[in-house]
Amino acid sequence: MMSPDTIRNIVGIIGNVLTFGLFLSPVPTFWKIFKRKDVEDFSPIPYLATLLNCALWVFYGSPSVHPNSLLIITINGFGLVVEALYIFMFFFYGKGRLRKKILLILAAEIAFMAVAALIVLKVGHTVETRSKIVGSLCVVFGTFMYASPLSIMKLVITTKSVKYMPFYLSLAGCLNGIDWTIYGFIHFDLFVVLPNGIGALLGLAQLILYGCYYKSTPKDDDEPKGEMELPTTQPAGR
Template sequence: MISTGIIRTAVGIIGNVISFGLFLSPMPTFHTIVKKRAVEDFSPVPYLATLLNCMLWVVYGVPFVHPNSVLVLTINGIGFFIEALYIITFFIFAPRRLRLKILGILGAELLFVGVVLGGVLGGARTHDKRTQIVGILCVIFGTAMYASPLSVMKLVIQTKSVKYMPFFLSLVSFLNGLCWTAYSLLRFDLYILIPNGLGALLAAVQLILYMTYYSTTPKDDSKNNVELPKVTPTSTSDSLTAVTVEN
């Protein structure tokens, strides 16, 4: 008989694969940006939010915060590198005013993560306490990251066009959130359940919007440009971790 632990491990591995795919999903968007040498109506906010989320989960996964979390460091380290490349590309082709906004947000994020790391090391003496503090922050900012597509969903409703909310990304985001929600329920983990449950719900709404407004999207707007990476890194009390965001 297959144990719950084995099933949970299998679900976690699937979640890791999907999460890595989500990190790579905005590549067609940035191919378009480089080709046109302009960011058009694409927003840097989802990438900045994902970058912050990855940094927090890297802090969560270091041995002096949450031991035996190698996969937290690896997948979120990779995610940090990929998101940094996206932001650099966005910065190069953005207008001056938007560049200043990106620099301001990025500086605030780096300062925040530095304060969190210093505060946890100086104020929390046990692994459990450090895990709790950083884990709560990861849930808060992971949830905020999942909420970042709300502006694009509003744009879809206003323009009756799904140009900036492609079907594939919404579908994979839904499957990713659903996978990690199931994972968290197999051995209850609130840190995983909250952001991924919300992510699955928002992705489901995006799928509904896509089906609703697909027929009203002009043909020249129907290109599959990927805009929103929704990846929320998730972690567990053991060594298995992934990113759901997450987008």
Template structure:
């Protein structure tokens, strides 16, 4: 929402791509949230609805204040741009907790590769877009986002093999759990290797 406000002609002129792309992203995220609210339990539903309402109010108040008290597009761009930087850095930094878990567990099981690749591509695309003409408010957070995504990809490459080994070991452990069966009314002991032997 903040990037849509930033790209408006009376905030930051000549930013049609910022408005259209982030506007489309806003509607996709809105659909995602609606689906989440429909299918989640009551407690989670209430939490998400309240957070969404607070966010809408904050962005609405910010937009009204900027348009009322900042009378040039340069000043409006600076104010909204700084707020957008903070929000974007928070978004890109959110996987840091997952990255810590990856290093601790030596497993990338809970860090999807597709999300890391998409973040990396997104960061590169917006950083390149921001270079000509140079727009520090788009370049700074997306440059940092590219770096975070690159670190995720390096972690993925580093711990991919150990993740496969851990998952294979877990699968093997689950399949070897049964050691006894009932055969013709008698309990038969199953050794790990070899046929069943009657007790």
């Protein structure tokens, strides 16, 4: 019989594979944006939220905050680079007002990370204290990240169309949230369980909406089948 640690490691590996796939899953959306030279009705907010979330988890996994967390740093560092590329695409193909909005949000995120890092390193005199502070921030902003598709869910209900909320992304997001929730429960870690549990519930809600409005969605042969309006989850653990 496998030990809890072995099961947790297996669940964590599966979660990392899912997370890696989720970070790359918006590629069809941005291929469409590239071909049409237009961001259409796609929103940059989920990507901006995920960017901040990845930055926080990279900070959480740093040796000065949570030592021996290389896996957290590598997967979220990869996500940080990928999300930055997606945001650049929004900036490049977006209109003036959208560009200004992106720049303002990015400036706020950079300022927030700088202030947070300064306060944590000055106030937190032990690794445990720093882990708790940064972990709490990850929970808060991870919840905001998961909440970012709510506007898309509202759009689905209003238009009775799932064009901007594809099935496979919603399914993957739901499974990813479930996987990391299980991971967090094996050796209970609230920082993992809470945001990923919320993500799993929101992913399930999107699947339900997809089932309700799939038939009423206008068919578009040029539509990629993997568009991303669901932010990715993050691996975390101790």
